[in-house]
Amino acid sequence: MDISAASKAPLIGVFGGTFDPIHCGHLAIAQELMHELPLARILFVPAARPPHRVAPVAPAAHRLEMVRLALHGHPHFAVDECEYERLGPSYTVDTLLALRRRHRRPLALILGMDAFLGLPGWHRWRQLIGLAHLVIVRRPGFDAPLPSWVRPRLVTGGKLVDADHGLAVLVTTLDRPESATVLRQALRHGPAPAGWLPAGVPEYIERHKLYRGDD
Ligand code: ATP
Numbered sequence: 430m431d432i433s434a435a436s437k438a439p440l441i442g443v444f445g446g447t448f449d450p451i452h453c454g455h456l457a458i459a460q461e462l463m464h465e466l467p468l469a470r471i472l473f474v475p476a477a478r479p480p481h482r483v484a485p486v487a488p489a490a491h492r493l494e495m496v497r498l499a500l501h502g503h504p505h506f507a508v509d510e511c512e513y514e515r516l517g518p519s520y521t522v523d524t525l526l527a528l529r530r531r532h533r534r535p536l537a538l539i540l541g542m543d544a545f546l547g548l549p550g551w552h553r554w555r556q557l558i559g560l561a562h563l564v565i566v567r568r569p570g571f572d573a574p575l576p577s578w579v580r581p582r583l584v585t586g587g588k589l590v591d592a593d594h595g596l597a598v599l600v601t602t603l604d605r606p607e608s609a610t611v612l613r614q615a616l617r618h619g620p621a622p623a624g625w626l627p628a629g630v631p632e633y634i635e636r637h638k639l640y641r642g643d644d
Contacts, residue, residue, distance in 0.1 A: 439590055441532055442471035443561065444539040445512075445521055447609065448492050449485040450634065451499045452625050454607030458566050461603050462539065463505055466564065466586040471539070472509040472528070473500060480518035481551055486613055487639045489513065495634075499627035520552040525560040535593045536561035542571040558582070562589050563597040569604055616640035 442462060446455065451473075459471045473496050477489045485492060493513065500506045511527045512519040521538070528536055538561040540548070545565045548554050557563070563579070575583075582597040589596055607625050615621055617640060621631060634640060 439535060440466065440468050440537045440562070441528070441534050442466070442468045442537045442539055442564070443474060443509075443525065443528060444471055445474040445476060445524065447479050447485050448473070448475045448496050449487050449609050450492065450495045450612065450630060450639070451627060452607040452609060452612055453627055454605035454625075456499060456503075456627055457605055458539070458541075458600075458603060459503075459506055462564060462566075462600065465600065465602065466537065466598065467590050468505075468537065469534070470505045470507060472507055474509045474512060474524055476519040477512040477515075478517070478519050480520060481547065486642075491633075491637055491639060495630050498629035498633055501629065518552070522551075522553045522556050522560070525557060529560060535589075537564050537589060537598075538562070539564045539566065541566050542568040542573075546571060546573055558595050558597075561594050562592070564600060565597060566600045566603060569606055575599065613640050617642075 442459070444455070444459060448455070462468060463471065475489070475493050475496050479485065493508065493510065496508050500508060509528070511524055515523065525536060525538065538557060540563060542565060545563070548557070551557070565575070579597050582595060583599060584596045586598050589598060612621055612625055616634065
């Protein structure tokens with residue numbers, strides 16, 4: 430999508446994650462979605478204090494800095510620090526409420542299939558679909574059938590502009606192997622798998638001696 434098309438597109442993509450660390454899979458997904466969906470831009474929202482999982486390994490400030498480095502030179506991507514500005518657990522429902530207030534545009538919440546399948550464990554998860562569309566991205570190893578509550582909401586990407594929230598898109602054009610868990614395991618003993626870390630991030634990890642201890 431060129432810049433003029435993107436600036437007319439109505440939706441803002443919201444890509445939350447622990448980003449512990451951000452990897453090339455995250456970037457490839459965001460790039461593909463900019464092509465496939467009517468997105469003006471994508472906000473990467475690192476979770477300061479993710480509530481639904483074990484505590485991140487790298488401190489929040491380092492995870493944020495790595496996202497900043499990775500997004501350098503991508504004009505349609507930006508970091509949003511709203512989860513660092515709030516106190517308490519980083520609940521996605523609060524993030525969507527804050528982003529809707531700030532941007533006054535429809536939102537598309539981007540979730541890998543693993544995250545989507547875990548949604549019923551999230552705080553006030555049923556409200557999410559009242560605040561945003563869902564963009565569900567296929568992920569190797571997570572091939573479960575979609576739950577019945579989401580199936581009637583499924584549309585093709587272009588249709589997302591027909592509503593303010595409540596629709597869902599399943600993106601099957603990607604099959605990215607990267608995983609932050611696998612990356613952290615590799616980094617404990619040596620380098621990251623080739624091509625998995627965005628430019629600037631390997632040097633940052635090295636400089637700050639991240640991921641060398643126990644995971
Ligand atoms: P971890 O292994 O620590 O859980 P991760 O690789 O899943 O990390 P996160 O920062 O937790 O990375 O992911 C942020 C979002 O990106 C989640 O919605 C996740 O499902 C999605 N995602 C990450 N990697 C992939 C991938 N390879 N394919 C599809 N979705 C992905």
